[in-house]
Amino acid sequence: MPFMSYDGLIVSPSGYRGIWEKGLNQAMAKKAAKAFARYVGGGEVIVGRDTRHSGPALVQAVIAGLYEGGAKIIDVGIAPTPAIIWKARVSGLNGGVVVSGSHNEPEWNGLKFFLRGGNWPTEKEVDEQYALYLTERDDGNYDAPTHETEDIIDEYVDFIISNLTSAEIERNRPRVVIDAAGGAGSRVTPRLLRALGAEVFVINGDEGVFNRKMEPTPDALSRLSDAVKEKNALVGFAHDCDADRLTLVDEKGQAQSPNMTLAVIADQELKKADKNKILVTNVASSALFKDIADRNNGKLVLSKVGEGHVVRKMLEVNAQIGGEGSSGGVIQPKLNLTRDGVLAAATITSYIGRGISLESLISSFPVYYLIRDKINGRADIGKDMIEAVKSAYPDGQVDTIDGVRVSWERAWGLVRPSRTEPVTWITAEARTQVGAQHLFKELVALTKKYADFGNNKRFFQRLKRLKE
Numbered sequence: 001m002p003f004m005s006y007d008g009l010i011v012s013p014s015g016y017r018g019i020w021e022k023g024l025n026q027a028m029a030k031k032a033a034k035a036f037a038r039y040v041g042g043g044e045v046i047v048g049r050d051t052r053h054s055g056p057a058l059v060q061a062v063i064a065g066l067y068e069g070g071a072k073i074i075d076v077g078i079a080p081t082p083a084i085i086w087k088a089r090v091s092g093l094n095g096g097v098v099v100s101g102s103h104n105e106p107e108w109n110g111l112k113f114f115l116r117g118g119n120w121p122t123e124k125e126v127d128e129q130y131a132l133y134l135t136e137r138d139d140g141n142y143d144a145p146t147h148e149t150e151d152i153i154d155e156y157v158d159f160i161i162s163n164l165t166s167a168e169i170e171r172n173r174p175r176v177v178i179d180a181a182g183g184a185g186s187r188v189t190p191r192l193l194r195a196l197g198a199e200v201f202v203i204n205g206d207e208g209v210f211n212r213k214m215e216p217t218p219d220a221l222s223r224l225s226d227a228v229k230e231k232n233a234l235v236g237f238a239h240d241c242d243a244d245r246l247t248l249v250d251e252k253g254q255a256q257s258p259n260m261t262l263a264v265i266a267d268q269e270l271k272k273a274d275k276n277k278i279l280v281t282n283v284a285s286s287a288l289f290k291d292i293a294d295r296n297n298g299k300l301v302l303s304k305v306g307e308g309h310v311v312r313k314m315l316e317v318n319a320q321i322g323g324e325g326s327s328g329g330v331i332q333p334k335l336n337l338t339r340d341g342v343l344a345a346a347t348i349t350s351y352i353g354r355g356i357s358l359e360s361l362i363s364s365f366p367v368y369y370l371i372r373d374k375i376n377g378r379a380d381i382g383k384d385m386i387e388a389v390k391s392a393y394p395d396g397q398v399d400t401i402d403g404v405r406v407s408w409e410r411a412w413g414l415v416r417p418s419r420t421e422p423v424t425w426i427t428a429e430a431r432t433q434v435g436a437q438h439l440f441k442e443l444v445a446l447t448k449k450y451a452d453f454g455n456n457k458r459f460f461q462r463l464k465r466l467k468e
Contacts, residue, residue, distance in 0.1 A: 088118045
């Protein structure tokens with residue numbers, strides 16, 4: 001099930017997502033949660049949320065649905081997605097629901113469902129859950145029953161501190177600036193980095209006040225760049241609303257590509273590893289990761305886009321480190337088997353605490369130029385599109401792990417329909433800006449000419465089958 005959209009509700013392994021009261025409402029949330037509780041067989045299920053204004057109403061409906069589906073609810077309130085997943089795993093809970101629109105704009109929200117062990121569902125499991133969702137009916141009652149509540153923030157912070165050396169951070173007191181995006185990270189990342197010994201400044205720290213684009217891409221981080229320079233800080237950290245992503249600003253105030261977060265951590269972790277020097281990232285991530293694996297005598301393995309796909313591939317190959325460079329997502333499997341922007345910020349602070357400058361780490365990498373943009377409509381990457389790419393680039397390696405990707409030794413391009421938005425992403429990267437621009441324009445033209453932007457035929461065929 002690569003993608004579903006029905007009455008404005010988007011369904012994928014990343015969860016259920018839509019614009020509040022248009023694509024996602026309390027009725028949908030209750031039905032989805034009840035179906036999920038039935039699917040996992042009840043038991044203890046954790047629920048948390050980010051800081052979006054629609055969050056309380058959706059949590060209320062989710063808890064009502066879980067309760068009717070036979071689950072015992074543990075409500076942890078506002079917390080980062082990685083903290084909620086970590087708690088579910090270490091406590092042996094039966095599953096969880098995070099009410100979050102992640103990097104989407106504030107008018108969006110979503111339901112991130114995960115299974116026992118904090119594991120993301122496969123496409124088949126999402127299909128099975130969605131089939132149950134279609135059998136549920138709206139009774140109009142969204143009142144949440146009395147349930148257990150718990151604050152997990154201190155426990156999560158203590159866990160990270162216990163796994164990082166803080167003596168050098170305490171001694172050197174590195175200055176850092178955190179842009180919390182008005183999201184759940186404002187409750188955790190400043191507290192954690194101060195506890196480690198850093199001198200911390202915060203911008204966009206008021207929960208539910210959204211002053212910039214939610215996705216922490218470089219073009220959204222001008223205020224953070226200014227703050228880093230103004231405070232003479234050594235690094236700036238930017239989250240999205242649920243803090244599973246992290247983007248960096250270096251000591252000169254230069255906002256970095258999201259790829260650079262995983263690049264910095266992967267390089268350092270592979271360098272100190274004595275075995276399993278395997279790095280996993282998705283097909284939409286920079287060619288830089290091949291260079292990082294090579295220079296550390298390691299191996300790069302690619303997966304489909306999506307946190308669950310990356311995690312499953314990491315477990316399959318016993319990877320040392322992984323993530324989604326394309327989204328600033330870092331997965332450190334020994335500590336938290338999910339994208340964790342809070343843990344990533346603490347890890348990089350530990351490097352800086354040892355006197356390693358972020359600029360020196362980044363300047364040691366070869367330079368690539370990456371262009372990524374989206375076009376409206378979800379393209380169906382069929383045989384015509386694949387053959388067109390093969391014909392246009394006979395000297396390139398074409399694969400269809402996720403969308404259609406063409407690659408060379410130090411350049412690549414990707415056309416991939418989104419699983420969380422009704423758009424198609426086109427990415428091109430090369431060692432020169434001109435090369436990246438040229439490849440990008442060619443891929444846009446090929447997509448518009450050969451991809452099918454029809455009515456998502458596969459979705460409607462699948463929807464009919466699920467209803468039968």
